[in-house]
Amino acid sequence: MKIFIDPPNSLILFDLVERFGHEPLSVMATIQERVDNLEIDMPPMNVTLTDVKNGLKYAGIEVPSGIRGRLAVWGPLIDQAEAAIIMEDAPYSFGCVGCHRTNLLVDFLVRKRKLPTIEIDYPRTEEDARNMVIRVKEFLEGLK
Amino acid sequence: MIKIAQLSCGTEYSGVQYEIEKASRAVGAKMVYPDVEASQIDRSIRDFGFNPVSPQLKLMIARAVHLAEGRYDADAVFIATCFRCAEGALVRNELRRYIQEHTDLPVVTYSFTERMKANQLLTRMEALVTIVSRKELLARERQIGITAGIDSGSTTTKAVVMVDNKIVGKAWTGSGEVLESAQTTLNEALAEAGLKMSDLEAIGTTGYGRFTIGKQMNAKLVQEELTTNSKGAVWLADRQRGEATILDIGGMDNKAITVRDGIPDNFTMGGICAGASGRFLEIVSRRLKVEVTELGALADQGDWRKINMNSYCSVFGIQDLVTSLAEGNTRADVAAAACHSVAEQIYEQQLQEIDVRDPVIQVGGTSLISGMVYAVGEILGKAPIVPPDSQFIGAVGGALLSSGFLEG
Structure with a gap:
């Protein structure tokens, strides 16, 4: 199944999803695709004016352009997700999209789709980390 | 090559990063991005004292702190965040103050939308480069x-x-x-x-x-x-030494520039909304059937408080004007309200992006409109200096x- 991970650039969540046999919907591939595009218009990420306009599907015109541009990148990932993992309170070094308002909206858009979703807290201890991996594993295996 | 340090949030996701770099290249400069170790970000935030929630804004602060500490070499600073982002606006303004307090680097701030193009930045970038590269001149x-x-x-x-x-x-x-x-x-x-x-x-x-x-x-x-305007202004006002703020309300865009010994060190240039420009005063003059050169004297006789006119948009501003006249208000009151409206918006939109230093020297064609000068003085709480030949x-x-x- 296609699993949306949040933060959408978390390498750890990406790895867990892949290990347990699902397809992680992460921002890395999406960004890579844009950066590799030979007809790159807007380096470094090739987010163009059209993309920012497309972001209007997820947030209104009064929302700052940086949020709409980000949503143009991962909004479509949320649309195609069949399940999701949301990690709360993750430090920015774990994975982030740079903008807290975008984080809030991404969480909301995932929840709004009422997909099978597991919400986990960022583990602060080794034991919590082990428990987190066990919970994610059970969730992912349950999806099969 | 002049190195302009970019402290920003959202440029790459708004599709404007390329435009920023294009503008800098056009004036012979290069955008650079101060390197910051991840481990230094939290320390920088603590030192700075403002802890925004958005990680990209944290990075902006860390980059500014590195510049101030001399850990990264740059010639000028460009600070930009998304238009309508409150958290970004707070950080942008405080970083501008911080850079000015802790370095001698010229700074320009900008609040962008996805429609920003390189040519909108050219004048600002050119001014930054001039300040750095033409100090003798x-x-x-x-x-x-x-x-x-x-x-x-x-x-x-x-x-x-x-x-x-x-x-x-x-x-x-x-x-x-x-x-x-x-x-x-x-x-x-x-x-x-x-x-x-x-x-x-x-x-x-x-x-x-x-x-x-x-x-x-x-x-x-x-x-x-x-x-050129700041040099001309301090020459005309005979204020070539010390500090001053130059305010130029133009036909299409407005400039507010702070100078030290006649050399600009911070400026803001706006032109998003026509309701805050000289163009609006021209439209008002036409509607009031007076020459724009007579608008000031007419405004001097009026009282802006009798009329509610404070639209950012010139079209809505004229609607206020038409309604006011229809309600029986005098042309003088309307003229005074138009001047006050422009002055108020410049205060709200532009003068918040610089630290106004005395004296304020008001220049440009609109400085010949006495009602406009009065309105600026009333809002700032001190009368600006209007030098002779201020339009030149x-x-x-x-x-x-x-x-x-x-x-x-």
Whole structure:
């Protein structure tokens, strides 16, 4: 199944999803695709004016352009997700999209789709980390 | 190459990063991004004292702290965040103050939308580069020889001829075809001075048409208006030493520039909404059936408090005007309200992006509208200085700075 991970650039969540046999919907591939595009218009990420306009599907015109541009990148990932993992309170070094308002909206858009979703807290201890991996594993295996 | 450190949030996701880099390349500069170790971000946030939630804003702060601590070398700073982002606006303004307090680097701030194009940034980038690379030229306080300055503005074209630090000829006309308007005003200024084109030893051009005119007239100086206007303003006001704030409410955009010893160190240039421009005053004049030159005297007789006019948009502003007249208010009250509305918006939108330093020198064509000067003074709580020939600042700055090339 296609699993949306949040933060959408978390390498750890990406790895867990892949290990347990699902397809992680992460921002890395999406960004890579844009950066590799030979007809790159807007380096470094090739987010163009059209993309920012497309972001209007997820947030209104009064929302700052940086949020709409980000949503143009991962909004479509949320649309195609069949399940999701949301990690709360993750430090920015774990994975982030740079903008807290975008984080809030991404969480909301995932929840709004009422997909099978597991919400986990960022583990602060080794034991919590082990428990987190066990919970994610059970969730992912349950999806099969 | 001049290195401009970029402290920003959202540029790459708004599709404007390329435009920023394009603008910097066009003026011979390079955008650079101060390297910060991840482990240093939290320490920088603690030192700075403002902890935004958005990680990209945390990175902006860490980059600024690294610049202030001399851990990264740059010549100027460009600070930008998304338009309408409150958290971004707070960080942008506080970082601008922080950089000014802790470094000598010139700073410009910008609030962008996805529609921002490189040409909107060109003047700002050019001014940053000039401040860094032409310090000697900017330090010039006296005009020498026989020189002319031409200011090709959006509404009017002005020309000044100077000889040995004195204005000997000046003229202005409504801007039409760029070259023709420039040549006409220059000819008039030369005629007043009793000189010929061939007598001129140097020409300086500024304003929107500066490149075209500069090329045609073989100008020694082709310079954006932030630099020329501030030099012209301090020369005209005889405030070449110490600090000052130059306020220029133009036909299409407004400039607020802080200077130290006549050299700009921070500026803001706005032009998103016509309701806060000289253009709005022109429209108001037409509707009130007075010449724009008479609008100030009319406004002096009125009371802005009787009318609610404070729209950012000139169209809605005119709606307020029509409604006010229909309700029986006097033309004088409407004129006063229009001046107050422009002054209020400049205070809200632009003067918040710089730290206003006394004295405020109000210049440009709108400084001839007495009601406008009164309104600015009322809002700032202190009367601005309006130097003689205040509408000729750009042309005077052009003539003054171009004479710097005569000494080799």
